[in-house]
Amino acid sequence: MGMMVERMPEFVLGLDIGGTKSAAVLGTGDGEIIDRIEAPTEIADGYAATINRLCRDAGELLNRNAVPKSRVLGVGISAGGPMDAEAGVICSPPNLPGWDNVPVMKMVAEQLGMMVAVENDADAAALAEYRFGAGERRYDVVAFTWGTGVGAGIVIGGRLHRGVKGAAGEIGHITYIANGVQCACGKLGCIEAYASGSSIERAARARVLSGEKTMLADMPSADAKAVCEAARAGDKVASDILTCAAEAMGRAVAIAAHTINPDIITLGTLAFSAADLLMPVVMEVVEKEVWSRIRDGLRVMPSPLGSRVQDLAAISVLLERL
Ligand SMILES: [Zn+2]
CATH class of the missing domain: 3.30.420.40 (ATPase, nucleotide binding domain)
Structure with missing residues (x-):
């Protein structure tokens, strides 16, 4: 029947x-x-x-x-x-x-x-994280892209928060160090100018040029992937560069935590491709800089969707x- x-x-x-x-x-x-x-x-x-x-x-x-x-x-x-x-x-x-x-x-x-x-891309990643990833279609999520640039998408109550100019979540362009290094956006000292993959590469080139003793000097590329490789091989300069980047990213996470007070904050490409090197530093900053009332129950993690x-x-x- x-x-x-x-x-x-x-x-x-x-x-x-x-x-x-x-x-x-x-x-x-x-x-x-x-x-x-x-x-x-x-x-x-x-x-x-x-x-x-x-x-x-x-x-x-x-x-x-x-x-x-x-x-x-x-x-x-x-x-x-x-x-x-x-x-x-x-x-x-x-x-x-x-x-x-x-x-x-x-x-x-x-x-x-x-x-x-x-x-x-950051808003799109947040929608994916909400629907198919850590958000489980019920949690408030801030999803950071962490690659060439640093940005965040925000999903609150299942809805994307775009902002009046579509620029909500541009946390990468909050000032990290006043009058600091040039950022791609035209301002000086943005979080992105310290945390992003491109800033890791720029820092690596600068350290090589200054004549510091590092295996990066002998590597064909000084991109974020190469810096991670050198750090895993015990290179102190490479570890130091990554620590600085992860500290800046930790600040971005702390800002998102205090502003949005979400259930979950996910971190993109660099976090899941070099979690061993970067996440302990990010979490240390979160521990130090996020008010305990907000930190309690907050989940900060590399995107569980990974390369997908x-x-x-x-x-x-x-x-x-x-
Ligand atoms: Zn900027």
Whole structure:
């Protein structure tokens, strides 16, 4: 008796646009990533080349997985801020030179003929963390990106808090050291200028140039990955650079804890790729600088979504709008 109804899974496309690489992703509404195509973001070729390529790759993902457009809910886009998320316009992000007032939502909607939603990468990561990660769809979450830059997305009561200018959570640009080093945003001494992956690299180059005894001098690259490698091999200068960065990140976490008083604060790329080196220092600062009343019960952790966070972020952008 009765009819067997097989549940038709609903598919979602995601486009993750980053300064070094971009990916088209095919996933389900339940957060399963089925397939993805990633390629370098060729800044010199202009934004249209990247957007057109991502749309072609999205079509290819549907083709090779035999998913008809009729079963796709839409397209979520995660890209570096600043942007006008409502209008779907990317506004000159520091990590995407030449992407000035790019109507990415309109361009993708025209090419793919689907509903499209856009958020900045930190907000998108927070949506993913709320829906599929530590947030378990019930906790208040602040999700930090911790890579080339430092930013945070804020989900309170299940809703993304964007702020009037879409700039809520720009904690990376709170001043850490007055009149300190130059930040990518144009100000001096921001948290990001001390905590980010790019600032780790800049510090490493400076320490090498100053003639300090460090194995970084003999390594082909001085990026954050190389600095972590050197620190794990016992290099004191490398450890010192990472400690300074993690202390600045700890301050960002403390600010978020006091401002939002969330259940959970998650930390992105550097935290889960070098948790052994960075998290003890971050937690030490949290212990020292966060008022005990707020710290009690607060969970601070590397993103449990790990390297999947960016794919799920793009997909979550669309799911949040449904
Ligand atoms: Zn800044």
